Amino acid sequence: MKPLYWILLPLVLSACAGLPEGTEPCRETTLPGRWTSALTGDVWVFEADGRLACEGRCGFARVIGKPISWAYEPSANVWSEPIEHVKLEFERGTFEGIFGSFRCLISEEGPTLRLVPEEEAETMVFVRRGE
Numbered sequence: 001m002k003p004l005y006w007i008l009l010p011l012v013l014s015a016c017a018g019l020p021e022g023t024e025p026c027r028e029t030t031l032p033g034r035w036t037s038a039l040t041g042d043v044w045v046f047e048a049d050g051r052l053a054c055e056g057r058c059g060f061a062r063v064i065g066k067p068i069s070w071a072y073e074p075s076a077n078v079w080s081e082p083i084e085h086v087k088l089e090f091e092r093g094t095f096e097g098i099f100g101s102f103r104c105l106i107s108e109e110g111p112t113l114r115l116v117p118e119e120e121a122e123t124m125v126f127v128r129r130g131e
Contacts, residue, residue, distance in 0.1 A: 025084030026104035035113050035126035065091025073101040
């Protein structure tokens with residue numbers, strides 16, 4: 001049997017990590033829409049039915065293909081309530097699970113969407129434009 005601290009450690013770490021100041025987890029009602037990438041100017045379109053599209057140069061399409069879908073990823077963080085991780089599916093790759101999905105956060109400034117990778121990689125920042 002595992003010592004109690006090994007069972008409680010993930011709970012403590014997830015509680016301490018918390019949400020960055022001024023952000024909330026993405027929800028079914030806040031994520032769908034058109035988001036403009038602050039880095040490339042591409043527009044990511046999160047459809048309410050789970051489809052995902054990219055408008056613009058979308059340079060990543062050469063590597064992992066066109067975007068197909070997005071979904072909330074319940075297995076990524078079992079202590080996260082509400083669920084704040086999303087799975088992104090592309091033609092040649094899917095980002096899901098504990099070490100692959102993105103933490104999805106929205107702040108009021110703009111509003112601004114942040115897709116934070118679980119690995120040490122650059123956070124993708126998007127700003128919502130008029131629909």
